Amino acid sequence: MPYDPVRHGAQRIVGPGFHEQVFALVRLIPRGRVSTYGDVGTQLGSVRVARHVGYALAALPARRGRKPVPWHRVVNSRGRLSFPLGDPRADEQRAALAREGVIVDELGRVAEFARRRHRFAKP
DNA sequence: GGTTTGACCATAA
DNA sequence: CTTATGGCCAAAC
Numbered sequence: 134m135p136y137d138p139v140r141h142g143a144q145r146i147v148g149p150g151f152h153e154q155v156f157a158l159v160r161l162i163p164r165g166r167v168s169t170y171g172d173v174g175t176q177l178g179s180v181r182v183a184r185h186v187g188y189a190l191a192a193l194p195a196r197r198g199r200k201p202v203p204w205h206r207v208v209n210s211r212g213r214l215s216f217p218l219g220d221p222r223a224d225e226q227r228a229a230l231a232r233e234g235v236i237v238d239e240l241g242r243v244a245e246f247a248r249r250r251h252r253f254a255k256p
Numbered sequence: 257g258g259t260t261t262g263a264c265c266a267t268a269a
Numbered sequence: 270c271t272t273a274t275g276g277c278c279a280a281a282c
Contacts, residue, residue: 151279170264174277180265181277187263188279207263215263222263 151177155189158253162206165233166251167243171210176253187215205229212246 154177162168174183190204205226209215216223218241227237236244243249 171266174264179277182279183264184262184277185264185279188261189263191263192280204263209263210265220263226263 151182151185152189152192155186156193156202159190159202159204159207160200161253162203162251164203165235165249167206167208167212167230167235167246167249168251168253169208169210169212170215172250172253173207176256183210203229206251208243208246212243212250214241214243217241 155173158173158176159168169183170186171180171183173186174180177186186207190202190207193202193204214223214226214237216226218224218227218239223241227241230237230243235249238244
């Protein structure tokens with residue numbers, strides 16, 4: 134179903150401060166589990182903002198205050214890393230996940246993705 | 257205030 | 270499995 138602003142009305146899914154909301158949600162993903170850009174977006178109101186979840190994480194400062202944002206626990210909807218292997222960020226993400234017992238294979242796929250996928254509690 | 261920028265997603269072929 | 274396409278929208282410039 135295509136999104137039709139005329140039929141559905143112009144809706145404000147998220148607003149300013151979106152990035153901060155993304156960071157807060159990503160911090161809720163437990164060790165050893167993963168989530169997806171789409172799931173985080175859905176939690177914030179719509180899967181349509183999935184891209185911006187990625188943009189928010191891309192804009193993540195090296196350190197946010199005292200609580201680090203576990204950006205490495207966010208993968209795409211097909212259970213794969215969003216960078217090609219060889220990209221330093223992919224290596225960093227894979228290493229960080231491995232440290233938590235999450236195996237990422239040579240093709241960038243998260244082992245047991247369905248089982249490790251975190252479901253956010255319904256608000 | 258328009259334009260560009262993307263760590264995405266669902267579908268279809 | 271792959272590629273292509275259209276959709277989405279906050280930020281930064």
